[in-house]
Amino acid sequence: MQCSSCHFENMPGVEVCGRCGSSLRLATAVVDVHPPRARPWVKRMRRTLPLRKVSAQVRDAVRGLRHQAADFAQFVGFPQPRPGMLPRLIVPGWAHIHSGQVLHGSLFLGVYLTLLAFGFLCLGTQLGSFLLGLAFSVHLSSVLSILFACPGDIPSRFVTTTVVAMTLSLAVYFPAGWLLTRVADPHTITLAVFPFEEGDVVLANQWAYLRSPPQPGDIVLYERRGVNIPPRRGHVAIRLQNGQDIDRILAGPGSQVRWENGELYVDGRPSPFHPLNPLHVPTQIRLSVPEGHYCILPSTLSQTIPTGYELPASVWGDLSIVRAGRIQGRVYWRHQPLSRMGLLR
């Protein structure tokens, strides 16, 4: 039997050509010989939206870029890890464990996790930053130890180190840091005002009010407006600049607030909430909270006002009404010092 494709003379009885593998039973096989046809609207649509062409072009472009990147890496002497190693470089030590260097990998991972844990424990302090920086260095070292497995010259290693450090920073640590500061933004207290001491670190959740509005009783980080403080005898008038403060929300929008002799009344009823430092609030304040605003008595402000000055009742009224947009997050945790670490209520 002669193959119709390659004209090879096959033995009788065989079903496929011994040379090219074509079927020799075409005469008896049931094969549809009428080709599929495209409908006119399909042809029109293909002309209008050449998806296949675009996808092929995108695929070729990606492939070309990959080749160019590989060529460039080879040109500058950038080491190329084995396939499958690249995603494992995100976790320090994982690539080592994967390639059989279990001790090295465990060491890298252990040291990294320890430094990371202590760094988080000291978040907001210089020691915390130092420990987190060390953790980053360990991560970088673990990646470089994989990439420098093969010998290379010093300039190429320098370029590799720079590129890897930048990639790790931009691809891993910058997004992770950004996410962390959304839910645990550390704030260091610079002036000792009850209940905080100088050097205390508190954590604020900036995403606390994404879904629900702030509630009375929440301790919040907010932006205080700047106010002019009138002079007392023998002093000049000064301006208290705007800045960040931490205090408790006492009443919501549309409430009538009355503060009398250390007791808070909201809409005529006594309220269980008090400012953080009630001793520094005047004996009597009456406020009406407009819509879209909250009542926060700035009780932790007293230490920022110079000696010889005091806030008149009208200024207290101005400072205590805070627009909802000025509330930056909920303060929920005292992180430093470790002896007083705990929830803020």
Place this chain on the structure above:
Amino acid sequence: MPRFDRLEFDPSPEQPGVPPAHAADPDRDEHYWMRLADADRRQGLFENALRFYSRALELDRALVEAWIGQVQMLIALGEYAEAELWSRKALELFRNQGGLLAARAHALCRQGDRKQAQMLCDAALAQAGHSAYTWMVRGELMVASKEGIDRHCFDKAVQIDQDWLVLLEIAQVYLHYRVPSKALTRIRQAVEKAPDNAHCWFVQSQCEEALGLTVRAQASLKRCLEIVPGHTEAQRRLTTLSKQGWSLRSAVRRFGSFFQRALGSLVLKKSADEAKAL
């Protein structure tokens, strides 16, 4: 003798796949349908040609030329995805057949997948016995990727097969990729070889029209209509060209050609003056 029952001699006259209607008419064998398909293809009647290729395959499924012809007709009809699918199916039956590989490369090239088309074309050229079609597909790939060496591939195709159909199809490739000047060169050669073919004249008119040679295009269309008076597409194009008035595109093109000519004559004059001065 039962031991010789399974020996194969000449194929039996009753083939199981052959329909009785065709079997009844011994003149209408697969070669008859192939001839019809080829004739219609040369006239630009691709739908009919496709149908005739299918008829030929009904009689003989091992006719590789008919499979290739079907794919070529599907491409000529602009059904590239179907052509690619059909060529794949044919390649399942005829593995690594050069012509079918080239046909699949052709379909993929028209779909814009040049990388894969290039690989398939290489595979087609690696097979024994190159056909003109394989080199034509190679040339088309060069045109599509604007590599500028398409001429050599097309010349090779023409060298392998002296048929004017090859020249006509090369011209159509150039027209598809909007290179009418090169298409005109090829189609003129085809017209010289087959002056009685209406489709050649029609394609020539398309090239001339694309180049802005309206009068020449009209003459080509008239010649096409002289050969085939019922050529509806030629009639339609001729009517359109006759009614064609002023258009911004043609004005810009004319202004461009005038500017080029003026610039050329100025340069020639200057060089002549310089030569005189020397």
